[in-house]
Amino acid sequence: xxxxxxxxxxxxxxxxxxxxxxxxxxxxxxxxxxxxxxxxxxxxxxxxxxxxxxxxxxxxxxxxxxxxxxxxxxxxxxxxxxxxxxxxxxxxxxxxxxxxxxxxxxxxxxxxxxxxxxxxxxxxxxxxxxxxxxxxxxxxxxxxxxxxxxxxxxxxxxxxxxxxxxxxxxxxxxxxxxxxxxxxxxxxxxxxxxxxxxxxxxxxxxxxxxxxxxxxxxxxxxxxxxxxxxxx
Ligand SMILES: N[C@@H](CCC(=O)N[C@@H](CS)C(=O)NCC(=O)O)C(=O)O
Numbered sequence: 001x002x003x004x005x006x007x008x009x010x011x012x013x014x015x016x017x018x019x020x021x022x023x024x025x026x027x028x029x030x031x032x033x034x035x036x037x038x039x040x041x042x043x044x045x046x047x048x049x050x051x052x053x054x055x056x057x058x059x060x061x062x063x064x065x066x067x068x069x070x071x072x073x074x075x076x077x078x079x080x081x082x083x084x085x086x087x088x089x090x091x092x093x094x095x096x097x098x099x100x101x102x103x104x105x106x107x108x109x110x111x112x113x114x115x116x117x118x119x120x121x122x123x124x125x126x127x128x129x130x131x132x133x134x135x136x137x138x139x140x141x142x143x144x145x146x147x148x149x150x151x152x153x154x155x156x157x158x159x160x161x162x163x164x165x166x167x168x169x170x171x172x173x174x175x176x177x178x179x180x181x182x183x184x185x186x187x188x189x190x191x192x193x194x195x196x197x198x199x200x201x202x203x204x205x206x207x208x209x210x211x212x213x214x215x216x217x218x219x220x221x222x223x224x225x226x227x228x229x230x231x232x
Pocket of ligand 1: 019043057058059071072074
């Protein structure tokens, strides 16, 4: 019989390396110093077991040894920081928490909606509508301009985050999507004027040890494989 259970006694994380939602979950797991059993997948062939425990079929999915399933990326982040609050992260006060929630709502809503249309306009064309990627890039830019202004207020240092000198939940929830925005047209982004603070923030993240560890490559998991731990 194929063993699907928690063989290592660790939570099991179904994940897809390039997915920004899964990425934010892995970043929080790394930052919190936790270990999970990792099951990498490809989106076109999701493991039956993942769909059984989370029929909506999105990653990340975290399956705890007690059977609890956490299948929203922000909830996985919250779970991770509840287990062990990352030593270098800022503890948000009530006002900062509200700001963090508002930014993440803007990101997961308007920003993501427009990012998808900027990256994959062909998916949104219809017989009567031609999706213009640049229109959607402009909406994302308005939001990025706000974050650039916030970062600008904290000064010119390379290690500046949304709430100042320490990273927080907000930075790690948002940065995987800013990374995606850049990847959509790197030459344009790198040459675009007016995003100096945002570029410093993104560059520091791209060069960070936490991202490197969160992006470790795993082959897609299959039932019966020897269990692997993340971070490796
Ligand atoms: N609200 C979910 C969204 C997760 C999500 O949409 N993940 C994408 C990958 S980036 C996915 O799994 N899509 C399913 C598919 O493409 O089949 C979360 O925050 O976890």
